Amino acid sequence: MRIAVEHLTQYRFSEPQSRLVQMLRLTPGDTLDQTVLTWRVDIDCDVRLRDTVDGFGNKVTMLYAEGPIEDIAIIVAGQVLTTESNGVVRGSHEPLPEGLFLRTTPRTLSNEALTAFARDSFGNGTDTLDQLHRWNAALAKRFPGVPDLPDGGLSAAEVFAAPEPSSRDLAHIYIAGARALDVPARYVSGYRQHEGGESAPHGWAEAWVDGLGWVGFDPSAGISPDEGYVRVAVGLDAPGAATIAGSRLGQGKEEMAVDLHVDRLGSDA
Amino acid sequence: MGTGRAFDEIWGHGGPERPRPEFAALSQWVAETPQSELHRRQQSAEATFRQLGITFAVYGDSDASERIIPFDIVPRIFLHDEWTRLSQGLIQRVEAINAFLEDIYGERRILKEGVVPAELILNNPQFRPEVAGIRPPHGIWAHICGIDLVRTGPDEFWVLEDNARTPSGVSYMLENREAMIRLCPELFRSFRVAAVDSYSDMLRETMRSVAPDARGGQPVCVVLTPGHFNSAYYEHSFLADTMGIELVEPADLIVDDDVVYMQTIAGRVKVDVIYRRIDDDFLDPLVFRADSLLGVPGIIAAYRAGNVALINAPGNGIADDKAIYSYMPEIVKFYSGSEARLPNVETWRCREPDALKYVLDHLDEVVVKLVDGSGGYGMLVGPTASKAEIEDFRRALVAEPHRYIAQPTLALSTVPTVVEAGLAPRHVDFRPFVLTGADGVKVVPGGLTRVALKEGSLVVNSSQGGGTKDSFVLLPENAPAEAVQTQTQVQG
Amino acid sequence: MRMLSRTASALYWLGRYVERADFTARLVEATVRLDALSAKPAGEAAWASALSVTYNDKAFAATGQSISQQPVARFLTLDMTHPGSIVRYIEHARNNARAVRTALTREAWTAINRLWLLFAHRSSPGGAASTLNLVEGVMAEARGFEGAIHRMMRNEATLLIQLGAAIERADNTARLLDVKYHLLLPEGEQVGGVVDRDQWTTILQTVSAVTAYRWLYSEGLKPANVIDLLICHAELPRSLAACVEEVVEQLNALAKRTGLQGEADRMARARIARMQKTRSHEVIVSGLHEYLKAFIHENAMLDAAIARQFRFI
Incomplete structure (x- = not known):
């Protein structure tokens, strides 16, 4: 599938900022099933950009801006060619061993209720892939129709008990449950092409299956990512894979607005 | 004993x-x-x-x-x-x-x-x-x-x-x-x-020797302190003073274009080597703890780009x-x-069941330490501890054995x-x-x-x-x- | 090595705060003496003016205490609960000094630390004698600091401390004169009328000018002479003329060492030019209060220009 992404993030500050440093994880990498055809990150004011990678192998752009800055827009535009792989990630750049993704972070903290629910969902089988699919389906059933929302800052255990988790929260729950049962799991941020359109970048999970490698699971949709998904960054949790992490020097508040279009281009290419 | x-x-x-x-x-x-x-x-x-x-x-x-x-x-x-x-x-x-x-x-x-x-x-x-x-x-x-x-x-x-x-x-x-x-x-x-007073000269030479770019000239070296409320501030200022280099706080440093600068009365000066006395967690809010108010945003990017040496390197805690x-x-x-x-x-790793059993049986003889503790906190010295202290540690050990090690006195x-x-x-x-x-x-x-x-x-x-x-x-x-x-x- | 902007700012404020502590100590000392000499009502007025000179009148009123020696002296010296006491000035000075330890000599740092230790474990100034004791201690240690600064290399650090002190001193003297004058000569009263000798002596004591006055004016104590001395006589280190000159000198020396010259230099030089033409009797005629108010405002503008010029953060 050929997918076009247009992703605009705009920050407005109530008072002019004297400096801005941002770390952008907005550029996808190639895998066997995901080929980046074109990709651009543009900024609407004078900044200095530096391309690098982070410890997880994600492509990172450092942004440095001098003030006074009252607003800044980050515009991402590109095209990606994907093929269906049943969620299996092949040929990704993996600088870290999967064992790392067993560690807990504040955001992926489990508790007894969550772990018990995961254990029940995993079932008695011995096939890890099957267990992970069951875990995915169980969460999709328990939390149907979750939205993509801004980060609430809560732990997996907390959002497990919350009335309305977001897709990001659900991914955290998925990761927490998998890790509690000794399956390495991680957070993925990216884009998703689907019927209803998207209002924000999407987040899902990947879990490790021996012999197969990393396999994606999107509990907010109850499926493994199909060819409508574009993987951008991975991390131990959502903040670790944040599309934009920023620091500003200046007073006042900030407001963020996002405009996102993920479109399928002609079925041929 | x-x-x-x-x-x-x-x-x-x-x-x-x-x-x-x-x-x-x-x-x-x-x-x-x-x-x-x-x-x-x-x-x-x-x-x-x-x-x-x-x-x-x-x-x-x-x-x-x-x-x-x-x-x-x-x-x-x-x-x-x-x-x-x-x-x-x-x-x-x-x-x-x-x-x-x-x-x-x-x-x-x-x-x-x-x-x-x-x-x-x-x-x-x-x-x-x-x-x-x-x-x-x-x-x-x-x-x-x-x-x-x-x-x-x-x-x-x-x-x-x-x-x-x-x-x-x-x-x-x-x-x-x-x-x-x-x-x-x-x-x-x-x-x-x-003589020990050559320490400052040795440290300065060590710092200079690891400057990223050996293109001649004197590399700019600084000591980075969390600030004068830190308990070790005297040492930070003492070291900067005896080495004749600048003592900087995080607010003195900025990163631009993957290069670290200090802000002086005459404008920016590129910094090559930083002896930082700030923990990893607080070094760069973009990479480590986002709630850190202390850090220098972008410093890890500058470090990854090879534009600055950090003394000691972040991540050393594992050693x-x-x-x-x-x-x-x-x-x-x-x-x-x-x-x-x-x-x-000799060290008993309480995460290992046999070791734990030995330690629990010999609590009045051994020294028990928190794996992640320091400064003598969270420590039991068996031979001089009271019965109550020993029993407190016994409970703590049983509850979270992986957090403890023990050593002979x-x-x-x-x-x-x-x-x-x-x-x-x-x-x-x-x-x-x-x-x-x-x-x-x-x-x-x-x-x-x-x-x-x-x-x-x-x-x-x-x-x-x-x-x-x-x-x-x-x-x-x-x-x-x-x-x-x-x-x-x-x-x- | 070029100086850090933060260091420059801390040194400048170190100079300001030590000067402010010293000035306040002098003011308390002179007021205690005045109080001892006065009949009751005069004593109260003296303490009210001490509060006003140090911008503390409103904060003290909020405490609901009566204006008399014990509570006011305590408020101005040991009270940690508001920012206008000597102990808080010294706390600021010490924090600034700590933040720039490497720019100071051990001698200068120990002087500040000793100043701070004067206040450790002290909660009440007690009676007049022990208040005098305390403020004399502050003055002595402040002199020790000043001496230590003089013995430091005459580099940017020293110059910035002295620049801060000069800017602060200018504000203090102008404020002292403004408040006391207003208090002593209520509207309509003629300069040169019958004055309270003791009150005017207090002013001279606060700026250590008793001897200077005797040297310069053969006649007895006259308000017009006191004003002349405190505004126009650059020989007196705490006069406005001396402060204005000193600021220009420090800025010149800083420009020589750092190559930084700008707005602050221009303002300071314009001010000295005006000061050289200032005649105290004309000031009195056209309104001393207006003159001092403008001076204090200009001094604050210069302070802001210095902060910009040396990129204080």
């Missing part, structure tokens, strides 16, 4: 009447100096420390937030050949620590070969995936190591703990020497003591973690190809120390400092001796009422004159 069994470094096993022959001069000095005079000099040293503001803050003690560490005037002395053997062991250990860090953040050969269990590293919060794949300038990670040692006999040294993050205490080494020269000049005539410590003999052997010259203290060596009623043996430990630069590994001839001032106590931490002593390293007869401590070069 009683003090009686312990090896006294000056008196040997013979007691005050029959000191080790090499130290007869010290015993004579003690005998000839009236008790009141020793007390007076000691007080004079402490008054100086207070005036200079060499204070430290005690955690959880808001009342006396600024205290000085008690100073004892009787020095500890290392013979030249004792020191030579010890140095060889220290160099071997520090080289292994650097090789380990280089490996663990790069190829991870040691995990692939199963020398250290992979999950112990990968699941350890001290292993920082954020800095994986970065090779620091010149491939050096642990530029400044403080290796905590204890001694049980003339040549029996044991490593208690490695400090490869930001070991402190070097200012005490230097200020204690300063005080000794001023108050007891006669001792420096009796003994040929190696001095208490859970890794017990594997150090294997780690040293793996990278150096030979047995560790400096042994570890060693017969720590003692050094004569001034007490109310004259001199008495008190237990000591020792922290020598080892510097690693592009120009090699160096051991500073001296270090920080900490002394447990309470009779029989084995806890030397300053937060728990410990004091410090000067540590003399003796030179051979043929040592060059400039190596001998005569007068100080430390100026104010």
Whole structure:
């Protein structure tokens, strides 16, 4: 599938900022099933950009801006060619061993209720892939129709008990449950092409299956990512894979607005 | 354990009447100096420390937030050949620590070969995936190591703990020497003591040697402090001062275009080498803790781009973690190809069921420590603990065994120390400092001796009422004159 | 090595705060003496003016205490609960000094630390004698600091401390004169009328100008002379003329060492030019209060220009 992404993030500050440093994880990498055809990150004011990678192998752009800055827009535009792989990630750049993704972070903290629910969902089988699919389906059933929302800052255990988790929260729950049962799991941020359109970048999970490698699971949709998904960054949790992490020097508040279009281009290419 | 069994470094096993022959001069000095005079000099040293503001803050003690560490005037002395053997062991250990860090953040050969269990590293919060794949300038990670040692006999040294993050205490080494020269000049005539005041020069050279870009000119080196409310601020300012380099706070630094600059009255100045005394967590809010108000946003990007050297490297905590410590003999052997010259203290890893059982059965004999604790907090010294304390620890151990290790209570060596009623043996430990630069590994001839001032106590931490002593390293007869401590070069 | 902007700012404020502590100590000392000499109502007025000179009148009123020696002296010296006491000035000075330890000599740092230790474990100034004791201690240690600064290398650090002190001193003297004058000569009263000798002596004591006055004016104590001395006589270190000159000198020396010259230099030079033409009798005729108000405002503008010029952060 050929997918076009247009992703605009705009920050407005109530008072002019004297400096801005941002770390952008907005550029996808190639895998066997995901080929980046074109990709651009543009900024609407004078900044200095530096391309690098982070410890997880994600492509990172450092942004440095001098003030006074009252607003800044980050515009991402590109095209990606994907093929269906049943969620299996092949040929990704993996600088870290999967064992790392067993560690807990504040955001992926489990508790007894969550772990018990995961254990029940995993079932008695011995096939890890099957267990992970069951875990995915169980969460999709328990939390149907979750939205993509801004980060609430809560732990997996907390959002497990919350009335309305977001897709990001659900991914955290998925990761927490998998890790509690000794399956390495991680957070993925990216884009998703689907019927209803998207209002924000999407987040899902990947879990490790021996012999197969990393396999994606999107509990907010109850499926493994199909060819409508574009993987951008991975991390131990959502903040670790944040599309934009920023620091500003200046007073006042900030407001963020996002405009996102993920479109399928002609079925041929 | 009683003090009686312990090896006294000056008196040997013979007691005050029959000191080790090499130290007869010290015993004579003690005998000839009236008790009141020793007390007076000691007080004079402490008054100086207070005036200079060499204070430290005690955690959880808001009342006396600024205290000085008690100073004892009787020095500890290392013979030249004792020191030579010890140095060889220290160099071997520090080289292994650097090789380990280089490996663990790069190829991870040691995990692939199963020398250290992979999950112990990968699941350890001290292993920082954020800095994986970065090779620091010149491939050096642990530029400044403080290796905590204890001694049980003339040549029996044991490593208690490695400090490869930001070991402190070097200012005490230097200020204690300063005080000794001023108050007891006669001792420096009796003994040929190696000078320690070259430490600042050595450290500055180490810093310069790891500057990323050797395009000539003087690299700009700075000391980065969290600020003057930090308990070790005196040391930070002392080091910057004696090295003649800038002491900066995070707000003084900015990163632009992957380059670190300090903000001066004349504008920005590029910074090449940063001796940072800020923990990893607070170094860069974009990479580590986002809620850190202390850090320098973008500093890790500059470091990854190879534009700045950070001393010590972020991520070093994995090398001095208490859970890794017990594997150090294997780690040293793996990278150096030979047995560790400096042994570890035997350690029971309570995460292992057999070890836990042994420890629970011998709680009144062992020392139990939190894997992630420091400063003498969260520690049980079995032989001196009350029944209630032992039972508290038993419960804690059973609940979270993986958080604890235990070690036998060693017969720590003692050094004569001034007490109310004259001199008495008190237990000591020792922290020598080892510097690693592009120009090699160096051991500073001296270090920080900490002394447990309470009779029989084995806890030397300053937060728990410990004091410090000067540590003399003796030179051979043929040592060059400039190596001998005569007068100080430390100026104010 | 170029100086850090933060260091520059801390040094400048170190100079300001030590000067402010010293000035306040002098003011308390002079007021205690005045109080001892006065009949009751005069004593109260004296303490009210001391509060006003140090911008503390409103804060003190909020405490609901009566205006008399004990509470006001305590408020101005030891009270940690508001920012206008000597102990808080010294706290600021010490924090700034700590933050720039490496730019100071040990001697200068120990002087500040000793200043701070004067206040350790002290909660009440007690009676007049012990208040005098305390403020004399502050003055002595402040002199010690000043001496230590003089013995430091005459580099940017020293110059910035002295620049801060000069800017602060200018504000203090102007404020002292403004408040006391207003208090002593209520509207409509003629300068040169019957004056309270003791009150005017207090002013001279506060700026250590008693002897200078005797040297310069053969006649007895006259308000017009006091005003002339405190505004126009650059020989007196705490006069406005001397402060204005000193600021220009420090800025010149800083420009020489750092190459930084700008707005602050221009303002300071314009001010000295005006000061050289200032005649005190004309000031009195056209309104001393207006003159001093403008001077204080201009001094604050200069302070802001200095902060910009040296990129204080």
